[in-house]
Each structure stands twice: as structure tokens, then as C-alpha cells.
Amino acid sequence: MDTRDYKDSDVTLGAPVLGQLGRQPDWLQSDESPYCPSCGRAMDFAVQLEDDRETTGHPLFGSGCAYVFTCVRCAEAVFLSQC
Numbered sequence: 001m002d003t004r005d006y007k008d009s010d011v012t013l014g015a016p017v018l019g020q021l022g023r024q025p026d027w028l029q030s031d032e033s034p035y036c037p038s039c040g041r042a043m044d045f046a047v048q049l050e051d052d053r054e055t056t057g058h059p060l061f062g063s064g065c066a067y068v069f070t071c072v073r074c075a076e077a078v079f080l081s082q083c
């Protein structure tokens with residue numbers, strides 16, 4: 001997966017989950033950008049998923065956000081969450 005292939009826009013995945021593809025992560029806490037566990041390089045930000053608690057009333061990520069980073073060279077991905 002190459003984040004440069006995605007359109008730089010906000011995305012709504014149905015009503016309950018919101019987020020963004022590409023751009024920069026909007027960290028709820030401190031920056032936790034990971035390094036690839038295989039090659040050690042900084043990983044590319046791919047997607048951020050956010051809860052829409054007003055619509056669903058069901059927090060999916062502990063009332064926080066989930067972040068996915070990838071390393072295309074090594075076919076590695078990392079999933080993080082903050083709340």
C-alpha cells in the first residue's frame with residue numbers, strides 16, 4: 001500500500017467511523033510515529049480512524065483514535081490507538 005495513491009481528503013466510512021487517509025496524523029496525545037520493525041526506518045502514515053460518539057454512542061477505540069502506519073518496502077503495518 002502506498003499512501004500517495006490515496007486522495008488527500010476527509011473520508012466518511014458510513015456514519016459511525018470517521019477519519020482521514022494520508023496527510024498527517026492528528027495525535028490526541030504525543031507523537032508516537034513508529035519505526036518499521038523490519039528495517040528500522042520511519043513508517044508512513046496511512047489512515048486515522050475516529051469515533052463519532054454523538055452518532056453511535058459506542059466508542060470503538062476507547063473514545064479515541066486509531067492510527068495505521070505502513071512500510072511498503074517490508075510489507076509491515078502498525079496499528080496504534082490513543083484516547
Ligand SMILES: [Zn+2]
Pocket residue numbers: 036037038039040041071073074075076
Ligand atoms: Zn521496513
